[in-house]
Amino acid sequence: MKPLNSTIRSSDAAGDLVKRLDAAPGSLVGAEAAWDAFVEQCPEATFFHRIGWRRILEETLGHRTDYLFSERDGQISGVLPLAQVKSLLFGNALISVPFCVYGGVAAQDQQAAASLTEAARALAEERQVDYLELRHRERRNPDWPCKDGLYVTFRKPIDPEPDKNLQAVPRKQRAMVRKGIKNGLQSAIDPDVDRFFPIYADSLHRLGTPVLPRRYFRALQQVFGADCDLVTTTTEAGQPISSVLNFYFRDEVLPYYGGGTEQARALAGFDFLYWEVMRRAAERGYRWFDYGRSKRGTGSFSFKKNWGFEPQPLSYEYHLVRAKQIPEINPLNPKYRLFIAGWKRLPLFVANGLGPWLARRLG
Incomplete structure (x- = not known):
């Protein structure tokens, strides 16, 4: 049996660990409370980092989630909520956070942020998704492709x-x-x-x-x-x-x-x-x-x-895995204009x- 919070990546000598909430939403009362307590006080966090979205995404919309957090000296130092959205029509993506306008890494310092970003990148590679998408308010990963002119x-x-x-x-x-x-x-x-x-x-x-x-x-x-x-x-x-x-x-x-x-x-x-x-x-x-x-x-x-x-x-930032370019799944894409016109009818x-x-x- 997997532990409730499995370690998926150890960090550098400073001792940060990246862990994942593995049990069903609602069953990790203490861990979920600690997650929300961190989100409440972290300046980078938003409403869309709240643990309740895990239940919404899994139980209501049927998507697989990977709620990652970094830990230092037994305390949460950062969070990264992820969900995998997979379809024949629109591809296979790991997103923080789908159906939400903000997301991405919320951490107390750059060390924790880097650990979470690398863990997410490694997870995207392991799953062989099309891409990893982190929905940040500002640029965080300057070497990643970024969609910063649309939204x-x-x-x-x-x-x-x-x-x-x-x-x-x-x-x-x-x-x-x-x-x-x-x-x-x-x-x-x-x-x-x-x-x-x-x-x-x-x-x-x-x-x-x-x-x-x-x-x-x-x-x-x-x-x-x-x-x-x-x-x-x-x-x-x-x-x-x-x-x-x-x-x-x-x-x-x-x-x-x-x-x-x-x-x-x-x-x-x-x-x-x-x-x-x-x-x-x-x-x-x-x-x-x-x-x-x-x-x-x-x-x-x-x-x-x-x-x-x-x-x-x-700044929506992307790590491309199988995809060759940033996805353009939005109504302004000419590819979807006929669909939109038909849907209205x-x-x-x-x-x-x-x-x-x-x-x-x-x-």
């Missing part, structure tokens, strides 16, 4: 006072928020995904994008509890028109999965929705608003920039039936 993130501090936050929004975008208020829009925290999922699935269908299964969003609520909520916007008549699932980590709020009906745009439903997330988060003491990842040249990129957020390039019930099978392989 950006938008992060900005927010004030405890709602009026100050509203005044910080550029004039034209502020007018859209006020339009939503004048239209009588209201917002509420939802206890479940019942209103969110149909809105989100319909929104992705119009974009030509497959949707993850409803059980995935339910699992996010279950696993992350109070650190995951849903804000839904309704008309004066009570009709839901936009909804977003949010994550909370340390002093940050991260609106992550959002969508709206066709009616939402005319009523400023998207603008009001994200304002309400910001307002509610500021009142609860959160001090950073993370708008997440967008691709340059897309509508979501322009929308977030209109709020006064400056784009910050993301599918009846919604067909897209929602097929979407989860396909989406879980995208990563």
